[in-house]
Amino acid sequence: MANTSGEDSAPIADRARDLAPVVWLLGKVQSGKTSIVRALTHATDAEIGNGFRACTRTARVFDFPSDAPIIRFLDTRGLGEAGYDPAEDIAFCEERAHLILVVARARDMQLEPVLETLAAVRLRHPDWPVVVVQTSLHENYASGQAHVLPYPFTPDETILPEVVPEELVRVLRYQRSLFRPLLGSAHIRFVPIDFTQKGDGFEPIDYGREPLIEALIAAAPAAVSIALAELPDPSGVSQAGNAHILGYALAAGASDAVPIAGVVTVPIAQAAMLHKLASIHGVNWDRRAYAEFGGALGAGVLVRTASSFGLRQLVKLIPVYGQTAGAAAAAATSFAATYAIGKAANYFLARRRRGVEVKDVTAVYHRALREAFRVSKAREESPRAAEIP
Ligand SMILES: Nc1nc2c(ncn2[C@@H]2O[C@H](COP(=O)(O)OP(=O)(O)OP(=O)(O)O)[C@@H](O)[C@H]2O)c(=O)[nH]1
Ligand SMILES: [Mg+2]
Structure with a gap:
């Protein structure tokens, strides 16, 4: 297996970073922007204010x-x-963003600085999707009132269900009306949330997290949606590794489309990915594990990963893409192969200790290959994804 440590992985991160869509959080001081970053990515170094x-x-x-x-x-x-x-x-932000997430405390009706900025940005980018997150809902509850469960809000901005406390309906509705005069053709979605601390006594503490992700997915260009669907769930177990797999696969696909000598090759990206997945699962790739896994994928798949041979050869083995020549096809193939190897490895590593059937790993690999080609197609159909600086 190729060396996967240190200097090899930095270019992979750089390459992935070049491709990744950027969500711009815009809001007043202490509106809850950093709390959202933290809740969505589990980034523990995102510092949250005292209110x-x-x-x-x-x-x-x-x-x-x-x-x-x-x-x-x-x-x-x-x-x-x-x-x-x-x-x-x-x-600075405008140069980099692909989607705007406006954050406002639901009670806050003094939104002039936010509305002015948003109006100016929308004049220049009328098509940019906007999601408005209305935070700190419980500030509008009567004392002792709990969150309404199940989460009652729908993406339809005009309808606020009857089960929602009257005062909250009033503020949400009024705040939404402030956004109505904004220019731009894109639809604005509103998502009420309340990300509280454990001691605050509200359950769940991430009220509205899933609907927020769904709203972002619905608003975003296809490339962003695919990335968002891989955000970790709170338990973190079922999807362990998925976001990493997508990141490495995208980096691998990009390195084939725009070959830059000596930077990231497909096998290096794949080897680094396998290394990362093993560390997520707390296991090692010993000779036996590697042989077992390689056997499940079929003759030769990992040999190409392990040697520095490149995966272009795979073009010939994958029926649909074998017929389409050119760099785009090679990139799609590198993406798909890396993605599928990653999904299969994730499955294999998660179950290895308990024993895993080779035929199940093979099935995961084949399913992931098909899924990967669907993903590449969606990315191709999303032109914004291609123009990320
Ligand atoms: N109850 C509740 N508190 C929230 C919510 N979002 C943020 N807070 C609290 O509001 C305070 C500010 O949150 P931050 O995430 O730091 O807000 P910010 O917008 O990043 O603030 P600045 O960085 O100062 O602009 C913290 O005490 C959070 O715990 C929310 O949805 N509900
Ligand atoms: Mg902050």
């Missing part, structure tokens, strides 16, 4: 996952502070 003083002082990007990012969250300094002119920061 009073401005916390995030400079724009910062959170890569998810950091070793091979598939999505990037651009967390920004809060708007509306005296003496802070956000023009430069806004220009």
Whole structure:
């Protein structure tokens, strides 16, 4: 297996970072921007404020996952502070973003700084998707009131269900009306959430997390949706590795489309991915495991990964893509092969200790290959995905 440590993995992260779509979080000071980054990516170094003083002082990007990012969250300094002119920061964010996530406390009706910025950005980018997150819902509950469960809000911005407390309906509706005069053809989606601390006494503490991810998926260009679908679930178990697999596969596909001598080759990306997955599952690739896994994928698949031979040869083995010549097909193939090897390895590593049937690993590999080609097709059909700087 190729060496996968240190200097090899940095270019993979760089390559993935170049491709990953960027979500721009825009909102006033202490509206809950960083809390969203933290809840979505589980980034523990995202510092959350105390509710009073401005916390995030400079724009910062959170890569998810950091070793091979598939999505990037651009967390920004809060708007509306005296003496802070956000023009430069806004220009910086605008150059990089693909989707805007506006964050506002549901009670906050003084949204001028946010609305002004949003209106200016939408004049220049009328088609950019916007999701407005209405945070800290319980500030509008009567005392002792719990969250309404199951989560009652729908993506339809006009309908607020009867089960929702009257005061909350009133503020949500009023705040939504403030966004109505904005220019731009894209639809604005509203998602009420309440990300509380454990001691606050509200269950669940990430009220609205899933609907928020769904709203982002619905709003986003296809490439972003695919990345968002791989965000970790709170238990973190069932999807362990998925986001990493997608990141490495994207990096592998890109390195085949735009070959840059000596940077990231497909086998190196694959080897680094296998290494990463093993560490996620807390196991090692010993000779036996590697042979067993290689056997499940079929003759030669891993030999190509392990040698520096490249996977272009696979083009011939995969019927649909074998017929289409050219770099795009090679890239799709490298992406698909890496993705499928990753999914199969994830399955294999998660079950190896308990014993795993070779034919099941093979089935996962084949299913993932088909899925990968669907994913590449969706990416091709999403032109914004191709123009990420
Ligand atoms: N109850 C509740 N509290 C929230 C929610 N979102 C954020 N908070 C709290 O609000 C405070 C500010 O949250 P942050 O995530 O730091 O807000 P921010 O927008 O990043 O703030 P700045 O970096 O200062 O601009 C913290 O005390 C959070 O715990 C929410 O949805 N519900
Ligand atoms: Mg912050």
